[in-house]
Amino acid sequence: MTNHALRLRLDSRALQNNWRWLQRTAGVPAGAAVKADGYGLGAREATRLLAEAGCRDFFVSTWAEAEALGPLPTSAELVVLHGVGPDDLTAALASAARPVLNTAEQVARWKQEAPGRLCDVMVDTGMNRLGLRTDELAHLDGLDIHTLHSHLACADEDNAMNAVQRDRFAAVAATMTARRYALANSAGICLGSEYSFGLVRPGLALYGGVPRPEAAGHIAQVAFPEAEVVQRRTIRAGETCGYGATWTAAADTEAAIVNIGYADGYLRCFAGKGSASIGGKTLPLIGRVSMDLIALDAGAVPELREGDWVTLDYDLPRAAEASGLSQYELLTGLSERLERRWS
Numbered sequence: 332m333t334n335h336a337l338r339l340r341l342d343s344r345a346l347q348n349n350w351r352w353l354q355r356t357a358g359v360p361a362g363a364a365v366k367a368d369g370y371g372l373g374a375r376e377a378t379r380l381l382a383e384a385g386c387r388d389f390f391v392s393t394w395a396e397a398e399a400l401g402p403l404p405t406s407a408e409l410v411v412l413h414g415v416g417p418d419d420l421t422a423a424l425a426s427a428a429r430p431v432l433n434t435a436e437q438v439a440r441w442k443q444e445a446p447g448r449l450c451d452v453m454v455d456t457g458m459n460r461l462g463l464r465t466d467e468l469a470h471l472d473g474l475d476i477h478t479l480h481s482h483l484a485c486a487d488e489d490n491a492m493n494a495v496q497r498d499r500f501a502a503v504a505a506t507m508t509a510r511r512y513a514l515a516n517s518a519g520i521c522l523g524s525e526y527s528f529g530l531v532r533p534g535l536a537l538y539g540g541v542p543r544p545e546a547a548g549h550i551a552q553v554a555f556p557e558a559e560v561v562q563r564r565t566i567r568a569g570e571t572c573g574y575g576a577t578w579t580a581a582a583d584t585e586a587a588i589v590n591i592g593y594a595d596g597y598l599r600c601f602a603g604k605g606s607a608s609i610g611g612k613t614l615p616l617i618g619r620v621s622m623d624l625i626a627l628d629a630g631a632v633p634e635l636r637e638g639d640w641v642t643l644d645y646d647l648p649r650a651a652e653a654s655g656l657s658q659y660e661l662l663t664g665l666s667e668r669l670e671r672r673w674s
């Protein structure tokens with residue numbers, strides 16, 4: 332066994348409760364986006380835990396991600412968001428997952444290669460990312476559509492485009508036959524049940540992201556990066572710490588040098604803003620973030636020493652505010668060096 336010196340502690344109960352809150356709020360079944368390896372937390376375990384909580388519909392981006400998930404719980408259905416490109420046919424035909432067809436080319440390919448086989452479809456209602464335009468829907472004739480999707484561009488903001496997209500999607504849903512219709516991501520769920528249709532597709536909020544104020548107090552932190560003290564030292568008044576000598580000790584300072592840095596996804600934009608905690612005490616980050624190390628002001632914890640573990644402050648809305656990174660980047664950027672440990 333590798334002796335990991337970095338951990339990502341993951342709270343199973345928080346993950347499951349976040350999903351329950353999202354489903355209750357939506358008032359319709361909630362699936363789960365587990366793309367990008369479950370937003371960096373580990374898609375296999377996230378899928379298992381969410382299925383245990385009652386989630387049935389799982390979304391990944393690619394066929395490689397679908398395969399990497401391994402055998403799914405029997406109740407689960409897997410959907411591949413990027414659909415079936417020219418190089419995906421072999422994987423798609425061998426997989427139990429359904430593609431989301433996004434273009435007229437993908438629709439033609441599926442009709443040709445998998446006639447009569449169920450699929451999902453993405454309709455673009457204004458984001459101009461993936462999906463058929465609303466004037467291309469005639470291509471869908473003859474397809475057996477399981478779920479018809481669209482995706483909101485601005486759900487995390489109060490933007491007039493939200494209602495426009497909802498109305499366009501409702502109009503499409505009224506003319507297109509599918510078993511089910513789905514529009515809302517995590518933020519979309521917070522916009523109200525008019526956005527729910529028959530299924531919602533949360534991602535971020537499952538993993539502790541707070542996409543809109545309505546979710547604050549309901550969504551709990553899931554991922555807690557933990558790192559180890561490599562050295563404890565005293566920095567004398569007037570001395571500096573770290574690259575660029577950007578930080579100068581105003582008084583003698585007890586510092587803990589901890590083994591996490593930008594190569595682990597703890598990026599330099601935390602300089603002057605980040606902190607860690609132990610036993611309810613806060614240790615502010617001092618100086619710059621190195622590749623594999625940071626320095627913390629350990630004045631509040633005189634007993635802290637080499638080999639002790641601290642938890643980086645990583646409440647997603649607060650860490651996003653401090654770092655300028657998005658909550659999505661904070662999760663998906665954490666490196667493989669952090670051992671994922673669910674408890």
Ligand SMILES: *Cc1c(COP(=O)(O)O)cnc(C)c1O
Pocket residue numbers: 364366412482515516517518532533534535536
């Ligand atoms: C990633 C994704 C989601 C989940 O979005 P969050 O903002 O993370 O909740 C939902 N739908 C589609 C199409 C996506 O690509």
